[in-house]
Amino acid sequence: MNILDIFTWSLLTVTITKAIPLIYxxxxxxxxxxxxxxxxxxxxxxxxGAFSAVVCTHFTGNLxxxxxxxxxxxxxxxxxxxxxxxxxxxxxxxxxxxxxxxxAGATEYLIPIVFGKPGATPPLAFTFERQDFFLSKYxxxxxxxxxxxxxxxxxxxxxxxxxxxxxxEHPKAADTVGINVYLTRYLCVIMSGIFAAIGGAxxxxxxxxxxxxxxxxxxxxxxxxxxxxxKWTPLGTLGACLxxxxxxxxxxxxxxxxxxxxxxxxxxxxxxxxxxxAGVVGRSRPPASSGxxxxxxxx
Amino acid sequence: xxxxxxxxxxxxFPGIKANENVSFHLNKGEILALVGENGAGKSTLMxxxxxxxxxxxxxxxIQEKPVVIKDPNTxxxxxxxxxxxxxxxxxxxxxxxxxxxxxxPVDGGIFIxxxxxxxxxxxxxxxxxxxxxxxxxxxxxxxxxxxxxxxLKTLYRGAEILILDEPTAVLTPQEIKELFTIMRVLIxxxxxxxxxxxxxxxxxEISDRIVVLRHGKIMGEAxxxxxxxxxxxxxxxxxxxxxxxxxxxxxxxxxxLDVHNVTACDDRGLPALQGITFNVRAGEIVxxxxxxxxxxxxxxxxxxxxxSVKSGKISLKGKExxxxxxxxxxxxxxxxIPEDRHKRGLVLNFSVAENFVLMEYYKSPFAKWxxxxxxxxxDFAQKLIGxxxxxxxxxxxxxxSLSGGNQQKIIIAREIVRNPNILIASQPTRGLDxxxxxxxxxxxxxxxxxxxxxxxxxxxxxxIMNLSDRILxxxxxxxxxxxxxxxxxxxxxxxxxxxVKGEEEKGxxxxxxxxxxxxxQNDEL
Numbered sequence: 001m002n003i004l005d006i007f008t009w010s011l012l013t014v015t016i017t018k019a020i021p022l023i024y025x026x027x028x029x030x031x032x033x034x035x036x037x038x039x040x041x042x043x044x045x046x047x048x049g050a051f052s053a054v055v056c057t058h059f060t061g062n063l064x065x066x067x068x069x070x071x072x073x074x075x076x077x078x079x080x081x082x083x084x085x086x087x088x089x090x091x092x093x094x095x096x097x098x099x100x101x102x103x104a105g106a107t108e109y110l111i112p113i114v115f116g117k118p119g120a121t122p123p124l125a126f127t128f129e130r131q132d133f134f135l136s137k138y139x140x141x142x143x144x145x146x147x148x149x150x151x152x153x154x155x156x157x158x159x160x161x162x163x164x165x166x167x168x169e170h171p172k173a174a175d176t177v178g179i180n181v182y183l184t185r186y187l188c189v190i191m192s193g194i195f196a197a198i199g200g201a202x203x204x205x206x207x208x209x210x211x212x213x214x215x216x217x218x219x220x221x222x223x224x225x226x227x228x229x230x231k232w233t234p235l236g237t238l239g240a241c242l243x244x245x246x247x248x249x250x251x252x253x254x255x256x257x258x259x260x261x262x263x264x265x266x267x268x269x270x271x272x273x274x275x276x277x278a279g280v281v282g283r284s285r286p287p288a289s290s291g292x293x294x295x296x297x298x299x
Numbered sequence: 300x301x302x303x304x305x306x307x308x309x310x311x312f313p314g315i316k317a318n319e320n321v322s323f324h325l326n327k328g329e330i331l332a333l334v335g336e337n338g339a340g341k342s343t344l345m346x347x348x349x350x351x352x353x354x355x356x357x358x359x360x361i362q363e364k365p366v367v368i369k370d371p372n373t374x375x376x377x378x379x380x381x382x383x384x385x386x387x388x389x390x391x392x393x394x395x396x397x398x399x400x401x402x403x404p405v406d407g408g409i410f411i412x413x414x415x416x417x418x419x420x421x422x423x424x425x426x427x428x429x430x431x432x433x434x435x436x437x438x439x440x441x442x443x444x445x446x447x448x449x450x451l452k453t454l455y456r457g458a459e460i461l462i463l464d465e466p467t468a469v470l471t472p473q474e475i476k477e478l479f480t481i482m483r484v485l486i487x488x489x490x491x492x493x494x495x496x497x498x499x500x501x502x503x504e505i506s507d508r509i510v511v512l513r514h515g516k517i518m519g520e521a522x523x524x525x526x527x528x529x530x531x532x533x534x535x536x537x538x539x540x541x542x543x544x545x546x547x548x549x550x551x552x553x554x555x556l557d558v559h560n561v562t563a564c565d566d567r568g569l570p571a572l573q574g575i576t577f578n579v580r581a582g583e584i585v586x587x588x589x590x591x592x593x594x595x596x597x598x599x600x601x602x603x604x605x606x607s608v609k610s611g612k613i614s615l616k617g618k619e620x621x622x623x624x625x626x627x628x629x630x631x632x633x634x635x636i637p638e639d640r641h642k643r644g645l646v647l648n649f650s651v652a653e654n655f656v657l658m659e660y661y662k663s664p665f666a667k668w669x670x671x672x673x674x675x676x677x678d679f680a681q682k683l684i685g686x687x688x689x690x691x692x693x694x695x696x697x698x699x700s701l702s703g704g705n706q707q708k709i710i711i712a713r714e715i716v717r718n719p720n721i722l723i724a725s726q727p728t729r730g731l732d733x734x735x736x737x738x739x740x741x742x743x744x745x746x747x748x749x750x751x752x753x754x755x756x757x758x759x760x761x762x763i764m765n766l767s768d769r770i771l772x773x774x775x776x777x778x779x780x781x782x783x784x785x786x787x788x789x790x791x792x793x794x795x796x797x798x799v800k801g802e803e804e805k806g807x808x809x810x811x812x813x814x815x816x817x818x819x820q821n822d823e824l
């Protein structure tokens with residue numbers, strides 16, 4: 001085959017669609033980490049968002065309510081992570097992992113309870129695919145790019161963005177100039193939950209029209225990798241998400257067309273992720289207080 | 300006019316009364332020095348004034364009006380500004396961003412007007428003679444500059460009352476002079492300043508009035524011009540303090556530690572030691588002076604085997620120890636009082652007894668096959684607690700709960716009883732109060748009397764000058780000069796600490812490397 005055959009228009013569009021859930025989750029993670037809370041539970045939040053979106057759409061018959069359901073689930077999950085890691089100062093990796101396990105278990109458990117059949121929900125009668133523009137998945141795609149731009153402006157041009165960055169680097173310094181560290185972190189973690197949940201909703205009501213267990217397939221972790229690869233900046237994260245989307249796509253495009261076992265092809269995105277993070281980034285510096293609970297009495 | 304008056308302030312932390320019925324006032328246009336030992340409650344009192352802590356009882360008056368300062372925002376709006384001992388600056392952000400943080404000039408409610416902000420920063424800095432680049436990043440400017448940014452932060456918020464918490468601790472003698480000039484300009488422009496310090500010569504130089512705290516209580520107050528340093532010191536400690544340490548002349552013996560042309564890198568892989576050569580002889584204290592972050596940490600780590608040496612040679616009593624594992628080096632006869640006693644000197648969650656045997660737990664009589672003999676360990680601990688007067692409820696007490704001075708006693712006891720040929724003391728009195736400092740210094744001199752070699756690394760020039768027989772000045776990883784203990788003056792060493800080589804003045808041979816590498820900034824605040 002001609003190697004150029006794979007560089008088609010559809011490669012670009014598929015790359016973008018594969019990147020969209022990563023962008024939502026990655027930008028979500030960015031809010032959390034920039035304020036100093038490591039968010040390893042993006043995966044779990046995406047799952048919860050995907051599931052809630054399907055449930056709400058199923059019972060209301062309205063995709064907007066489905067999206068709202070995802071946002072509510074994301075708010076709740078973000079709040080949960082916030083309570084654990086900000087108020088109770090639980091180790092953020094441990095707390096986040098617990099949330100991931102909780103989300104995977106809860107969604108799987110709830111499928112048969114809500115829909116009567118285990119494993120996956122029945123397909124929805126409506127998906128974003130079959131509606132007009134504002135109800136099409138394109139809406140969510142454009143919104144993702146808009147979100148990146150707005151996040152960039154928020155972080156670097158506004159007073160609140162400066163405060164978020166300050167809290168993530170040196171919370172005590174922020175505290176001494178009157179910034180509420182806990183409130184800032186809570187809001188950021190909740191934003192993080194909301195965006196990751198929308199990323200999950202894109203997968204369920206945006207693309208497949210149903211929810212199946214574990215359907216996010218580690219995209220939350222890849223989004224986290226993209227965030228690191230993108231050096232904790234919105235534009236860098238966007239670039240990294242597109243790159244990972246491309247790798248994912250390359251794998252499916254090349255499958256069957258090159259004489260390599262499909263198992264190896266499936267590894268491509270993950271191998272490239274490791275290579276990218278290990279080598280290409282070089283010294284990427286996380287926010288200095290990322291992962292460290294803030295305790296005002298500590299000197 | 301009294302710009303600040305605190306009356307009957309009491310603040311308790313679990314187990315300690317940090318402030319007990321403290322009353323004092325600050326007049327407009329004066330510099331008030333708040334002096335006292337570590338743990339006397341100076342910082343607590345100021346943190347109450349700045350709204351970071353709430354007192355259990357007491358009243359505060361600002362500009363003669365009663366106020367309740369519930370958080371730093373309230374303090375700021377009352378015109379109080381505080382420069383903390385550990386700077387509250389965010390390294391990756393710019394000077395302007397750090398200054399405006401929390402009260403940013405905005406357009407449309409949220410968008411930072413960075414031009415307006417930097418113009419204002421520039422205006423204020425010129426007004427008070429604080430030269431600063433508003434667009435420089437904090438991580439790329441010197442500590443002295445960072446302190447200016449902290450002062451600008453308070454002025455930007457309209458502070459009339461400035462609290463400076465141990466402002467000179469991190470500065471070179473030259474930077475201290477500049478700071479004092481700035482403080483005088485501030486007073487001229489009508490500000491009032493409270494300076495927290497325990498350095499008495501600085502108190503004498505800069506302050507108008509002093510207030511002395513001890514164990515959370517006011518011990519006295521006086522006009523600076525009317526008291527002597529030793530009077531202040533005895534008020535601080537509660538007894539007379541010996542300032543001049545008696546040091547008998549000892550003819551140094553054979554070379555114990557020989558460091559030859561050693562190079563090493565710091566944690567980021569940048570050159571930290573650039574060809575260091577010196578030796579320490581028996582019965583001699585060699586002091587390493589320098590501004591923090593010029594390679595002192597790396598030098599000590601290289602000698603003790605905690606950092607790999609890239610080139611050069613280190614020998615102890617003629618035996619090469621370069622890049623040997625730390626245990627091998629210790630067994631060759633090296634004692635180490637690490638600069639960070641919490642990180643390297645002790646296991647905080649171990650008991651006093653266990654910490655005493657950290658170096659020798661694997662040897663008889665403490666170890667029998669794979670078992671530890673707690674009887675031997677406890678006996679040993681009991682003996683040391685008595686001999687070194689460690690104030691602890693018992694040998695089973697967790698080291699975490701002891702005071703800094705007693706923690707340091709444990710380390711010193713442990714290192715000294717092993718009878719090492721060389722003792723590396725890295726900032727051995729950091730954070731200790733006057734009493735504990737006396738103990739540490741007395742023990743170092745005792746070791747010297749016993750004919751041991753001692754390498755003393757300290758940021759306290761006073762300490763280096765008091766104790767050392769020879770003083771080496773380190774700058775950017777090179778030894779830039781050597782002065783003998785008797786000839787040392789603050790100015791002479793201070794100038795060398797900024798990198799000016801000492802050989803023109805003294806005619807001494809400079810042993811530093813010839814190549815000048817880019818200045819390695821110390822980014823740890």
